[in-house]
Amino acid sequence: MPDKTRYAIVGTGGRHEMYRDAILGEYAARAELTGLCDNNAGRARLSAGRAAELTGVTPPVYADTDFDRMIADTRPDTVIVTSRDSTHDRYIRRAMELGCNVITEKPMTTDAEKCRRVLETQRATGRSLRITFNYRYSPPRTQIKDLLQSGIIGEVLSVDFHWMLDIHHGADYFRRWHRNRENSGSLLVHKATHHFDLVNWWLGTVPQSVYATGRRAFYRPETAGRYGLDKRAERCHGCPEAARCPFFLDMAANPCLKALYLDQEEYDGYHRDQCVFSDRIDIKDSVALTVDYQNGARMSYSLNAFMPWEGYCIVFNGSKGRLEHKTEETVYVNGDGSVPGAVKPEGTWIRVYPHFAAAYEIPVWEAVGGHGGGDDLLLRDLFNPDAAPDPWMRRADHRGGAWSILTGIAANVSLREQRRVTADELVPGLEMPDYPPMPAATDPLPLR
Numbered sequence: 001m002p003d004k005t006r007y008a009i010v011g012t013g014g015r016h017e018m019y020r021d022a023i024l025g026e027y028a029a030r031a032e033l034t035g036l037c038d039n040n041a042g043r044a045r046l047s048a049g050r051a052a053e054l055t056g057v058t059p060p061v062y063a064d065t066d067f068d069r070m071i072a073d074t075r076p077d078t079v080i081v082t083s084r085d086s087t088h089d090r091y092i093r094r095a096m097e098l099g100c101n102v103i104t105e106k107p108m109t110t111d112a113e114k115c116r117r118v119l120e121t122q123r124a125t126g127r128s129l130r131i132t133f134n135y136r137y138s139p140p141r142t143q144i145k146d147l148l149q150s151g152i153i154g155e156v157l158s159v160d161f162h163w164m165l166d167i168h169h170g171a172d173y174f175r176r177w178h179r180n181r182e183n184s185g186s187l188l189v190h191k192a193t194h195h196f197d198l199v200n201w202w203l204g205t206v207p208q209s210v211y212a213t214g215r216r217a218f219y220r221p222e223t224a225g226r227y228g229l230d231k232r233a234e235r236c237h238g239c240p241e242a243a244r245c246p247f248f249l250d251m252a253a254n255p256c257l258k259a260l261y262l263d264q265e266e267y268d269g270y271h272r273d274q275c276v277f278s279d280r281i282d283i284k285d286s287v288a289l290t291v292d293y294q295n296g297a298r299m300s301y302s303l304n305a306f307m308p309w310e311g312y313c314i315v316f317n318g319s320k321g322r323l324e325h326k327t328e329e330t331v332y333v334n335g336d337g338s339v340p341g342a343v344k345p346e347g348t349w350i351r352v353y354p355h356f357a358a359a360y361e362i363p364v365w366e367a368v369g370g371h372g373g374g375d376d377l378l379l380r381d382l383f384n385p386d387a388a389p390d391p392w393m394r395r396a397d398h399r400g401g402a403w404s405i406l407t408g409i410a411a412n413v414s415l416r417e418q419r420r421v422t423a424d425e426l427v428p429g430l431e432m433p434d435y436p437p438m439p440a441a442t443d444p445l446p447l448r
């Protein structure tokens with residue numbers, strides 16, 4: 001029987017459930033839940049109650065101000081951070097200072113100063129910090145890594161990457177805490193950390209400089225006016241336009257959302273259903289970036305959050321050809337019990353256009369479960385690590401976490417100052433993550 005690793009979780013909202021249930025369920029032989037911490041006492045108690053339903057044991061619950069006491073009382077080996085993005089740095093650093101390893105949800109943190117401090121604490125304490133990039137584990141995305149690594153199109157010289165968030169999932173970012181940069185770092189950090197991490201890892205490189213343009217084009221009071229939603233309130237619950245508004249979110253009618261958020265409002269006053277057209281929103285919904293990478297590649301990237309379908313198109317232009325990849329994801333509202341990001345098999349394809357030869361499609365690796373099949377494989381790797389080496393090196397540490405947010409943080413500075421921003425001016429001297437070797441610019445090229 002292996003020794004059990006002891007885990008405490010900070011942040012008991014929608015996302016933590018996956019980790020809690022894995023520790024208490026499938027990985028119970030290897031893992032133990034020591035405590036739960038949140039600034040919302042109601043949500044923390046709700047989670048403890050669910051844990052008791054699963055195991056018969058109620059884990060202790062701590063307020064955010066009692067985080068140190070939780071560590072002292074319950075002595076976890078590892079702290080799992082699933083709180084609001086802007087609070088990650090505080091818990092990551094304190095957990096490491098108190099002798100724990102850390103697993104954190106993305107984004108590692110939300111701005112350059114916090115990023116520097118997290119890296120300093122990691123260096124000073126020598127503790128391990130793991131960032132859970134579930135997208136790397138989703139089979140079609142792992143397959144893209146495998147193909148690029150194999151040299152199928154030679155070395156990648158440029159990338160066109162366009163991410164679509166639809167009017168269901170995309171709109172949800174404008175209802176929740178994510179709508180303010182101080183909480184999430186904007187969609188360029190909160191959401192695009194996934195996208196920029198994938199590109200760093202797929203290409204085996206890191207960003208050098210970023211130029212960004214963008215605006216809030218759709219989720220604005222003017223759009224509500226154009227729909228004729230003139231009597232809209234600041235939140236959906238009780239809104240006079242509820243019956244007419246296509247963006248109305250009925251938390252009272254959804255048992256999961258009601259239990260997790262509506263019933264817990266008395267503890268922190270947080271409304272999960274704020275109006276998507278509010279002028280209190282300060283993040284952008286339409287952005288375009290050019291990113292130059294240390295290996296010489298250049299990427300054109302866009303993110304639009306008001307699209308009729310959700311997913312992405314990416315094209316890699318290489319020295320031996322071109323690889324096109326498209327994924328349509330299903331629609332979901334986070335926290336309502338549906339499967340997030342499940343991939344419709346017919347909506348994902350990979351096509352290769354070699355130089356001097358006919359184009360062909362490649363069968364896509366099958367994906368089952370949340371986030372394109374990535375969540376289950378990530379959990380297996382976290383809680384029951386396979387001894388076999390991972391040929392794609394999907395585990396991400398503090399370096400991968402930092403590089404993944406630097407593109408978005410640089411883009412935020414670029415939007416503000418209207419100039420190209422380098423990663424090095426934000427976090428000087430950051431080391432490269434460990435990536436598998438990639439095709440080199442000096443490799444011979446076949447003529448046929």
Ligand SMILES: NC(=O)c1ccc[n+]([C@@H]2O[C@H](COP(=O)([O-])OP(=O)(O)OC[C@H]3O[C@@H](n4cnc5c(N)ncnc54)[C@H](O)[C@@H]3O)[C@@H](O)[C@H]2O)c1
Pocket residue numbers: 010011012013014015016037038039040043064082083084085087105106107132134190334335371
């Ligand atoms: N990898 C993925 O695909 C994925 C998916 C969803 C969420 N996430 C990440 O997981 C994290 C949680 O997101 P969520 O969807 O569960 O949000 P959520 O709003 O449901 O939960 C956030 C929790 O943090 C708590 N919190 C807020 N401030 C706190 C503080 N100062 N101290 C302690 N707790 C605090 C809130 O009360 C809430 O319980 C975020 O960082 C998000 O980016 C990742």
